[in-house]
Amino acid sequence: MAPNVTEILFALGLGGRVVGVTRFCDHPPEARGIKRVGGLVDPNIEVIRSLDPDLVIAFRGNPLRLVDRIGKLGLPVFVLDIGEGLEALFPLIVKIGRVTRSDGRAETLAASLRRRLEAVDEVMAGVGTRPKVFVLLYGQGLWTCGGESYVDDLIGRAGGTNVAAALPKKWALYKRERIIEDDPDVIFILARSAKDFAAGRDWLAQGAGVSGVAAVRSGRIYELDENAASRFGPRLLDVLDRMARLLHPERFGGGP
Amino acid sequence: MSRRAGRRLFWVTCLALALAGFLLSILTGPVKTTPGDLLRFIRDPGRVEAAIFIDLRLSRAVLAFLVGAALALAGAILQGYFRNPMADPFVVGVSSGASLGAVLAASLGFEAAAFGFSGPGLLAFVSGLGIVSLVYVLSLRRGGFKVETVLLTGIAAGALASALTSFFLFMRSDSYDQAVFWLLGSFQLAEWGQVASVGPWFVACLAAALWLARDMDLLALGDEAAQALGCPVSRVRKAFLAMSALLAALSVAVSGIIGFVGLVVPHWVRILIGPAHRPLFAASALAGGTFLLYCDLIARNLLAAELPIGVITAAVGAPFFLYLLHKKR
Numbered sequence: 001m002a003p004n005v006t007e008i009l010f011a012l013g014l015g016g017r018v019v020g021v022t023r024f025c026d027h028p029p030e031a032r033g034i035k036r037v038g039g040l041v042d043p044n045i046e047v048i049r050s051l052d053p054d055l056v057i058a059f060r061g062n063p064l065r066l067v068d069r070i071g072k073l074g075l076p077v078f079v080l081d082i083g084e085g086l087e088a089l090f091p092l093i094v095k096i097g098r099v100t101r102s103d104g105r106a107e108t109l110a111a112s113l114r115r116r117l118e119a120v121d122e123v124m125a126g127v128g129t130r131p132k133v134f135v136l137l138y139g140q141g142l143w144t145c146g147g148e149s150y151v152d153d154l155i156g157r158a159g160g161t162n163v164a165a166a167l168p169k170k171w172a173l174y175k176r177e178r179i180i181e182d183d184p185d186v187i188f189i190l191a192r193s194a195k196d197f198a199a200g201r202d203w204l205a206q207g208a209g210v211s212g213v214a215a216v217r218s219g220r221i222y223e224l225d226e227n228a229a230s231r232f233g234p235r236l237l238d239v240l241d242r243m244a245r246l247l248h249p250e251r252f253g254g255g256p
Numbered sequence: 257m258s259r260r261a262g263r264r265l266f267w268v269t270c271l272a273l274a275l276a277g278f279l280l281s282i283l284t285g286p287v288k289t290t291p292g293d294l295l296r297f298i299r300d301p302g303r304v305e306a307a308i309f310i311d312l313r314l315s316r317a318v319l320a321f322l323v324g325a326a327l328a329l330a331g332a333i334l335q336g337y338f339r340n341p342m343a344d345p346f347v348v349g350v351s352s353g354a355s356l357g358a359v360l361a362a363s364l365g366f367e368a369a370a371f372g373f374s375g376p377g378l379l380a381f382v383s384g385l386g387i388v389s390l391v392y393v394l395s396l397r398r399g400g401f402k403v404e405t406v407l408l409t410g411i412a413a414g415a416l417a418s419a420l421t422s423f424f425l426f427m428r429s430d431s432y433d434q435a436v437f438w439l440l441g442s443f444q445l446a447e448w449g450q451v452a453s454v455g456p457w458f459v460a461c462l463a464a465a466l467w468l469a470r471d472m473d474l475l476a477l478g479d480e481a482a483q484a485l486g487c488p489v490s491r492v493r494k495a496f497l498a499m500s501a502l503l504a505a506l507s508v509a510v511s512g513i514i515g516f517v518g519l520v521v522p523h524w525v526r527i528l529i530g531p532a533h534r535p536l537f538a539a540s541a542l543a544g545g546t547f548l549l550y551c552d553l554i555a556r557n558l559l560a561a562e563l564p565i566g567v568i569t570a571a572v573g574a575p576f577f578l579y580l581l582h583k584k585r
Binding site for chain 2: 038039042044045046047049050052065066069072073074
């Protein structure tokens, strides 16, 4: 009942056994052909029951009362939480592997993802200057990720500092004055498309009142795939690679 | 048409509508089912069909009916209690108070269950009753009992409670679905356990209300006249107030705030069968249950995603309220 779970199931080669997904499950593209049971907060119990699944996997964001109701129907429900930071991704994959009897494949996937994480950690070891980073979730207003978000962890591992790290929330609306005061060196825009990214960049340069900020002046505004970055799944490693290369091109032997 | 025939027609129509409503509720939903499927299920019950027909659809229909009946009965009681046609559980603050209690319990993680209620349900009842008593005491302080004072105090207390409810919902960032549930109501998560915790209380309140209905008729003459005619006014008033608070708070505890049922249904019924309280109470309960059953049918079948039921009852109830208001002028 969450796009990242669908993604992990497909990554484990279990795509063929998935009978229902949410309307947000669009990766990999094959997932779009599967029966939709509703959204993250409004999956339809009746549709789920009619699919007669052997297992329902719920994730943080699915209303607990709803999860509880599905359990009372006699369906086995496995509830997963997001955990702290990127490290939590590996046990998550292993757990999904265990409940789907794919332990071996899950261990392998988790290990290979962990190697990629360690590779980035290695490159970033002893990094001197940490650019100040602001992440903008494209849309209405200055939404950013606070210190409790795994995106904050991504920024840290990629060799940057999240200017909004002090916010005790996952996602929060940031104040304009704070950005001007923080003066971030780099801004990442989480955008759904190149068009959204361009619109977000133009908005920062003109409409947002933050045109004096270092990142806007130097043009270090980069696009991140919102679809990959907003899902706690395997593609976060791609996002991490991209962030690291953009923040510290010198450590990757030249430009990104 | 004589009054008696009119009443009989009302009861027959209402019962027929209610039965049709239950049948429709069992047959419609996001999963397509036909009457043939239902017949086949009755002959040869399958596991999946049992879950969909009985565990999901029927429990939901029964709960919607019970809550509708409870709200309409609470409304009928309060309108008699205040001798004012504009009273309902919403206006005197029970609903808002109950939802505040439930949300508070949920945010504090108060989950202890007792007497068949969950923690939020229990606190909903206590705070619903609390706010009514508060409103009552505040209005009594200035010597006499003035209906306007009670209603206005209730509206103010209710607004305060709703504001606090919104505040607590807002403090929890992951509570969008909770906010919709507590502010607009839904039967999406209905289950037999809820039916079992509301049902007996509702039946007890209905029986008590019918038993005390004569005294309510006397109260309509004014407290002094009623006292002179042998009605134990203050005891009867307390009993009715407690019943209406219990009914409204129970409803809120299982389905969130659902507006307008308590206000509108007793009016329809009064126009159709007259103001005597005994038939009024019974008929309001039946009509309220039927009304909410159909509202829930609309809420879950109108669009692909479910609508909060408060949206439907208000969409039907508000125009009627306006009509009533202007007809009275």
